[in-house]
Amino acid sequence: MNGPLHLFYPTEYVSGIAEITPEWLSARGAKGVVFDIDNTVVPQDAPADEAARRYFEKLHAAGIKTFVVSNNAEPRVKAFAEAVGCGYCHKAKKPSRRGYLAAIRGMHLRRREVVVVGDQLFTDIWGANRSRIRSVLVAPLEPKKDTAGVRLKRPFEKIVFGFWKRRQKNS
Numbered sequence: 001m002n003g004p005l006h007l008f009y010p011t012e013y014v015s016g017i018a019e020i021t022p023e024w025l026s027a028r029g030a031k032g033v034v035f036d037i038d039n040t041v042v043p044q045d046a047p048a049d050e051a052a053r054r055y056f057e058k059l060h061a062a063g064i065k066t067f068v069v070s071n072n073a074e075p076r077v078k079a080f081a082e083a084v085g086c087g088y089c090h091k092a093k094k095p096s097r098r099g100y101l102a103a104i105r106g107m108h109l110r111r112r113e114v115v116v117v118g119d120q121l122f123t124d125i126w127g128a129n130r131s132r133i134r135s136v137l138v139a140p141l142e143p144k145k146d147t148a149g150v151r152l153k154r155p156f157e158k159i160v161f162g163f164w165k166r167r168q169k170n171s
């Protein structure tokens with residue numbers, strides 16, 4: 001039995017986006033990636049740095065399409081998307097499906113060709129599951145810089161993640 005927690009279960013877990021290489025994506029048949037920004041690609045509200053730009057460049061050079069979907073405000077999300085060269089959806093209200101569906105349309109891909117990458121179970125991953133898109137949970141880059149609202153949710157995420165890990169071991 002899955003129980004209600006499976007709504008928040010990612011398809012996979014990696015410690016950071018560096019593990020999500022073009023080869024890693026190809027092995028999973030993924031042609032596009034929908035990224036959360038804050039604490040997934042860069043710390044909360046941090047601009048796109050050189051490493052982030054190079055990372056997106058590497059994906060694009062390999063023919064992987066990218067899109068960012070964020071609950072943050074437009075100036076932050078737009079500046080980031082322009083710096084790394086991808087489409088964006090701001091104030092996405094994840095776990096709403098709206099941003100993810102816009103991303104799929106924007107990348108001209110099908111659901112099964114896309115993976116969602118994010119650091120939060122109750123927004124990024126739940127939204128991906130609601131949208132029937134595979135998801136990859138990453139460890140948050142700098143949890144100390146989480147917004148107050150996110151910080152409140154982290155202990156509950158840890159509990160759900162614990163159940164998920166246990167299930168992975170048993171399967």
Ligand SMILES: [Mg+2]
Nearest residue numbers: 036038039119
């Ligand atoms: Mg985040």
